[in-house]
Amino acid sequence: MKKTDMVLGLYLMLAIVFFIVPMPSILLDILLGLNMSIAMIILFTALFTKEALDISSFPTLLLFTTIFRISLNVSSTKLILTTGDPGNVVTTFGNFVGGGNLVTGAIVFVILIIVQMMVINKGSERVSEVTARFTLDAMPGKQMAIDADLNTGAITDEEAKARRQKIQDESSFFGAMDGATKYVKGDAVAGLIITVINFAGGLCMGMIYGGLPMQEALEKYTILTIGDGLVSQIPSLMISLATGILVTKISKEADLGDVLVDQLFSIPKVLYMVGGAMVFLGVVTPLSIIIFPAYGFLFIITGRIIANKLDVEEIETEVNSEESAAEEIRRPENVASLLQVDPIELEFGYGIIPLADVNQGGDLLDRVVMIRRQIALELGCVVPMIRLRDNIQLNPNQYVIKIKGVPVSDGEILFDHYMAMNPGYVEEEITGIPTFEPSFHLPAIWITESQRERAESMGYTVVDPPSIIATHLTEVIRSHLDELLTRQDVQNLISNVQEANSTLVNELVPKLLSVGEIQKVLQNLLKEGISIRDLITIFETLADYAPTTRDTDVLTEYARQSLKRAISNKYFPSNETTSVVTLDPKIEQEIMNSVKQTEQGAYLTLDPDTTQEIINSVQEEVVKLENLGKNPIIITSPIVRMYFKKLTEDYFKDLIVVSYNEIESNVELQSVGMVTV
Structure with missing residues (x-):
């Protein structure tokens, strides 16, 4: 068993034992001093930690210290009622801290109770509740932000995993703190009740069993009761204050004993301050001159040891860093990191950076996320991560789309303009800068913001720059999805x-x-x-x-x-007749006669003249369909479809070749031509 686990177990075991077994007053003094020291350490650690996660064990620690403090209250109550001598610490707090006056001590004690319960506890409880609620409400947004950063390549998978874990830890921590503040509130109430019991019980014990006059019994047991209340409420007040500090500023995968020790005894200046405070209390006040300075010097020495250890680690880290840098210089260039090729890249000039910068109102990153979602829903395939990066070698308004490191398409936009496209029926022209839409190479015009409303009223299709880039990127990904x-x-x-x-x-x-x-x-x-x-x-x-x-x-x-239902739904609308082109049976037979089967698959052996005649005929029929405003669709027999598609795919990128077996029976077709030679 680890030493930290043994210490933690002993700490809790003592708390349980002291509920049952009476303790001598000297032992009570030692443990009360320990309780005050731990309260100080918790307070200053909560004060100097950079974030709540640095002391993520606080809710558990709060429970441990509360039960230990209550056990000391019970033990001091036993000594007050049985012997009338609860030790140096309780007596000193009653006489010195309480001013040696019944009224003064009682007022100080009541003030501490009011401050703790009505101010610190109530505020901490409310802050914990609100923080827990807001942390839970913010989780979906934080998760989406992490996914967006991951999709755009801003962070790695490991960084995304660490951020998600931190979000979960924050949620768990503030949820636990919302409940843990009830410990502190209950502890204050319990301390008040115990004080009342001590006062009434001590008065009865002194008068009935001690034979003391009422005035003497009242003076003696009131001072002891106030001292016992103060010696427990002051550490409780420090814990309450630490709670408030922590919740206004989550869990680590380690043994609890290691976590507590690492988090409480890792900042030297905390131990210096606590040690100095303990020495001061032992020397200046009537508190034990042995116990409190001993604790103080112990914490100071421990802080010095930790500081020396941190200095050594810092020097070692610096030396190792210098050695690593020197070693990196001495050995040949490591090019492994340069060999990785991103599946999809979008590079853009510096003039387009505002579109991708969230701080400047750009939403290009969000559109990239939506592109991956859209293609997943449309084609059932997960698009690889899309890398966005600026490139000063490009023109300011230029962007390039790369697939596996090779440019496949590019475009140029005007950042503060809109692209207006004539859908074909608008006769009135609008002034602007002539250009071409990059996705489908359609004629378009760049117009200004002031012209946008007029162009839309005339019937032009007006598109903003982010939509142009997003549409272009979507079409490029669609056309190269098979190789991705x-x-x-x-x-x-x-x-x-x-x-x-x-x-x-x-x-x-x-x-x-x-x-x-x-x-x-x-x-x-x-x-x-x-x-x-x-x-x-x-x-x-x-x-x-x-x-x-x-x-x-x-x-x-x-x-x-x-999949003929899906294919029919994609190419043949159910409420209208679709114009198509058929394939001459003679050509189908000639194609089948030229198919050669090999171990690597089938290929065509058509002579070049026949191939050219077929391509020319396809060209004529495709032009005929395009003039009618229809998609170029050719219908073939099932056995010929794949060979005819291979024959024409290098010449006609958008040609749709469908077999009769891929068409639903309720589809209405109209043949407007035939591919023949």
């Missing part, structure tokens, strides 16, 4: 599904498909903008067809067909 999906992300998705569908996951992984093969299927779906939120349906389909084929392209087609 890692095996670890897939494993996390599988683990989420496994919680409620363990049978399905156990059958599929790894018996039928590996995590990497499932990743390829999900990437194929995301590449064409198909949501993977319905993982259960996707996994069920893979479990059905994986025993017959492990070709991830073929499995993707089966998964698409099982």
Whole structure:
């Protein structure tokens, strides 16, 4: 057992024993001196700690000191009633502190009780209650702030974990303090009751059993009662004051004995002040010349030892820091930290910094959080952390979006302007700076704040700079989400599904498909903008067809067909007829004849002339649909869809290729053309 644990156990055991076993007056003097010393240490420690968490054990400490102080009250009551001699400390407090006068002592005692109960205790109790309530109410906001900092890369996972733990500790601490203040209040009430009992009982004992006249018994036992009340209420008052200090300024993972010792005996100047106070009381006052100075010198020596230890640790830390710096200079450059590549980065010039600075009213960080949430709901995939950083090498109003460290798109905005776009039916023009919307490269105009209301009334779509950047970033992430999906992300998705569908996951992984093969299927779906939120349906389909084929392209087609309700809902509105283009059966047959199967998968061997003719025909039909204001959608047979998509994806980025098996039966289609050669 640790020494601190033994001391703590002995402290509590003595408190229990003294309720039962009488103690000699000299032992009571020693323990009353110890009680006063501990009260001083608690008071000054609460005063000099930088935050409440530095003495997070305070509620438990409050309970321990209260029960110990009450046990001393009981022991002194026994001595007052049985022997009339409770020791030097109680007698001195009655004569010296109380002024040796019954009325003066009684008034001082009553004042202490009133100050403690009506001022300090009541105020501390109210502050604890309000602080606990506000701390609990503020928890959600603090958690959101931590999540926002984590999402933007301002803090690491370890820092986020430490901040969350601190929030939980603060909540636990102030909740415990709200209840712990009741200990102090109850202790004051108990002290008052014990004083009344001492006075009445002592008067009876002195007159009945001691044979003292009433006047002599009244004088003797009143002084002893006042002394006993003062010697317990003064430490209680210091504890109350410490409570008030602490709650107006949470729990550590360690043994309670270690926590108490580390937190109470870690500041040398506290021990110096307490030691000096104890020596002063022993020398200047009639208190014991042996006990109080002994405590004082003990605390001073202990403080000096701790100070020397801290000085040595500071020197060692400085030396180690210098040695580490020298070692870092001597050895070759450590480039490991430079090898990490952020999945998504948004770099911007210094002119855009106000949009990302919360202190300047910028909400770009909040929009980034909403982008991750929006894509998770829309496509069922968790977007990696988006890193935001300024780059002085860029133009002031320029921003660059990088995927895995490589720039994939950029744009330029005017910070104090708005972008106005003509939706196609506005005939009246508005003056401004011509530009292009960065996400879809649509013509637009930069206008000032004063023109905004007029442009909106004319029918223009007006967008502020943060929305422009957020929309652009969202579209870039959507188009590259398939390559951002890692095996670890897939494993996390599988683990989420496994919680409620363990049978399905156990059958599929790894018996039928590996995590990497499932990743390829999900990437194929995301590449064409198909949501993977319905993982259960996707996994069920893979479990059905994986025993017959492990070709991830073929499995993707089966998964698409099982998701036909979602695909139909995405591309074919239920209340209108959708214009589409079909594929000539001759081309479908030619494509199938050119498919070559290998161990690495299937590929097309169409001759270049035929390929070019097909692409030209697709171009004509796509232009026809765009002129009608429709999405370019081509319908093919199920077996040809994936090969035709591979054939055209390098030429037509936004071309939608759907098979007949991916369309619900209630969808109304109108063919406006056919891809043919």
